Amino acid sequence: MQLQRLLPNVAILKKYGVKESSISFLTVYYPDSLMMRSDELVKLVDKVTELGMDPSKSTFIYGINALYCMSRSTWEAKKKAYHKWGWSESDIHMAFSIHPRCMRLSKKQIMSVMEFCVNEMNCDAKSIARRPAVLLYSLEKRIMPRCRVVKFLMVKGLIKEPYNLLSILTIAYKTFSERFVMKYDNVPGLLDVYHGKLSLQDLGIDSSELAKAKLV
Incomplete structure (x- = not known):
C-alpha cells in the first residue's frame, strides 16, 4: 500500500515542478x-502554491508538511492569533511562504x-x-536578553544605528556576546539586564526612551 x-x-x-532533491x-x-x-x-500542493510558495524552491516541501500536519481548525486558530496583531491575509501568506514553520508554532x-x-x-x-524566523527563537533564552541588551545600549547612546531584529537573533552566541556584552561589561546594569536579573524599567528607563530606540 505504501509503495x-x-x-x-x-x-x-x-x-508540479518540485525538484528531485526536495522530493528525496x-x-x-x-x-x-x-x-x-x-x-x-x-489539493494540498495547490493550497501551498496559492499561499505564495514556489514548487521549485526547497522551502516548498516545508509548506507541504506544515499543512499536512495541521487541521483546518488549527490553521484558522493560528491565523486568528496573527490577525490580533494586525496581520492581513497577505501578511500571513507572505510569512508562510518565507518560513512555513511560523504556522506550526503554538498560539502561546x-x-x-x-x-x-x-x-x-x-x-x-x-x-x-x-x-x-524571529518567531521561532526562544523568547526567554534568546529574544528577551538580546533585544533588551541592544535597547539598553541604544538608550545609553553607546550604539547609534537602528538594529535589525532578525540580525540580532541570528548571529552566533559568541559574536553577540563579544559585540554587545563583553565590549560594554563595565556599563552598570548591562550584565544584569542580559542575565534577566533586572528589567530596563528597573534601571529607570521609561517607555518614551524605549520607543525612541528602534529595532527595525
Whole structure:
C-alpha cells in the first residue's frame, strides 16, 4: 500500500515542478506527507502554491508538511492569533511562504513573542511578517536578553544605528556576546539586564526612551 501511494505522489510532485532533491528530502524526513491519497496531495500542493510558495524552491516541501500536519481548525486558530496583531491575509501568506514553520508554532509562542516584540521592544508587528524566523527563537533564552541588551545600549547612546531584529537573533552566541556584552561589561546594569536579573524599567528607563530606540 505504501509503495502504491508513494510512486504516484512522487510523480505528482515532479509534475508540479518540485525538484528531485526536495522530493528525496521529503521522503526521508517527512514520509507521512507522501502517504496520503493522490487527490488529497493535489489539493494540498495547490493550497501551498496559492499561499505564495514556489514548487521549485526547497522551502516548498516545508509548506507541504506544515499543512499536512495541521487541521483546518488549527490553521484558522493560528491565523486568528496573527490577525490580533494586525496581520492581513497577505501578511500571513507572505510569512508562510518565507518560513512555513511560523504556522506550526503554538498560539502561546506566537502571542508571547509578538507581545514582547511589539509592546516592549516597539517593533512594527507587520515587519515581523517579513521576518517570520524571529518567531521561532526562544523568547526567554534568546529574544528577551538580546533585544533588551541592544535597547539598553541604544538608550545609553553607546550604539547609534537602528538594529535589525532578525540580525540580532541570528548571529552566533559568541559574536553577540563579544559585540554587545563583553565590549560594554563595565556599563552598570548591562550584565544584569542580559542575565534577566533586572528589567530596563528597573534601571529607570521609561517607555518614551524605549520607543525612541528602534529595532527595525
